[in-house]
Amino acid sequence: MKALAVTEIGKKAELIEMEVPRADADSVVIKTVYSGVSIGTEMWIAEGKRSDYGEPPFVNGYQASGRIVEVGENGRALFQVGDLVTVFCSGAHAEYVKAHWALVHKVSKEESLKVCSMFVQPSVAANAWNMAGVNMGDLVYIAGQGLIGQCAAMIARLRGAYVVASDISQDRIERSRAYCADWTIDASEQPALAAFLERFPKGADIAAESTGFEALLDDAMSACRTKGTFVFMGWYPGRASFAFNTPHNKQLNALFPCFIGERPVREGVIRLMESGTLNILPLITHEVGWEESEAIYNTLFTKRRNDYNGIVIRWE
The missing domain is CATH 3.90.180.10 (Medium-chain alcohol dehydrogenases, catalytic domain)
Incomplete structure (x- = not known):
């Protein structure tokens, strides 16, 4: 073959x-x-x-x-x-x-x-959101709009959350604006964290870093509200470091989802994909x-x- x-x-x-x-x-x-x-x-x-x-x-x-x-x-x-x-x-x-x-x-x-x-990318996102307990009315911030980040935005919206997403790629921002998120921030034109906190000064209920780029962790954690939830949705080669005082002072909950979830998670994702609900x-x-x-x-x-x-x- x-x-x-x-x-x-x-x-x-x-x-x-x-x-x-x-x-x-x-x-x-x-x-x-x-x-x-x-x-x-x-x-x-x-x-x-x-x-x-x-x-x-x-x-x-x-x-x-x-x-x-x-x-x-x-x-x-x-x-x-x-x-x-x-x-x-x-x-x-x-x-x-x-x-x-x-x-x-x-x-x-x-x-x-x-x-x-x-189906893997949306399954990764669905597994993460199950762990985070994304609910109707939550404010969710996602740093990075690669395919996992885009799928995470789509699924969070299907759960009734208001979703903000940022990226530096014009194409990804445009696709996310059209299909994935409620509000997108072009981080190539303005600092994403400042733009987010200007509109939502109390911060997000749930924030995620979806790319695996360590440099985005500090801003993504800073986007969380006090006692909010931070999700390490990306994969980080070797060691990952961040400013400890940010999650410490905010008393954040931190989640480390791995893989594509149990069988019911994957089957739920595939049903949504086949129906076009998760398009x-x-x-x-x-x-x-x-x-x-x-x-x-x-x-x-x-x-x-x-x-x-x-x-x-x-x-x-």
């Missing part, structure tokens, strides 16, 4: 040939229709800041959708050959992928495969066939990464 592999850390990805995976007792194999590219966490791996897949060459990516072609013994109560599914897996950018049955979810219609190949299609800016995947992936090692929002690779 064809697969897209990182062959030089931080520099290069190439299309390679490799063996089709076989299911073991706890897994299923799918013929991939779409794989979703994460410009955030996935690129931490591609750049060597995480070592999830060891030394190159390795096939990157962790989310895909398609049709089941093989089911291991322990998954046969839930799945059968031919089922349309979306999966969390290792090495998603390939014609066939293998996933543990517990991280496989049925999709009800073929036209959902594209959007559901990006992230406008956030997917690029769809490419597998033949073009090497070229577009290699631009992610450059400053052109900021030209993209969501990317899906079509394998059929």
Whole structure:
């Protein structure tokens, strides 16, 4: 089968040939229709800041959708050959992928495969907001409008919160303004914290830093009200530091969500995506066939990464 592999850390990805995976007792194999590219966490791996897949060459990516072609013994109560599914897996950018049955979810219609190949980002956000207890009427501030931040804004609004989001990318700000947040702050034009506190001097009930950039932590914590909640929604390589007095004096609650939530969280997200209630299609800016995947992936090692929002690779 064809697969897209990182062959030089931080520099290069190439299309390679490799063996089709076989299911073991706890897994299923799918013929991939779409794989979703994460410009955030996935690129931490591609750049060597995480070592999830060891030394190159390795096939990157962790989310895909398609049709089941093989089911291991322990998954046969839930799945059968031919089922349309979306999966969390290792090495998603390939014609066939293998996933543990517990991280496989049925999709009800073929036209959902594209959007559901990006189910991980909204699941990360939903899991975080479950922990934070985002409620109707809450004021929520999100620093960063990458795909996780955008999905977090959408889901918080669906829960009835008033959502403020900031970013430095004009394209992301425009998309968030159109589809995600109630109010957006262009941090390339004005200090985001000052703009937020001018309108909301008491601060947010819940604030989150969604990008994994340590430099944003102090401002994001400062946006919280006294005894509010701060969510470390991003992933930080190595150690993360911040001014201790800010959360200390404000007596903040701090949350460290991890991964994509329990099965009911993921299934709830997928239902909302399939119904269009959680419509992230406008956030997917690029769809490419597998033949073009090497070229577009290699631009992610450059400053052109900021030209993209969501990317899906079509394998059929």
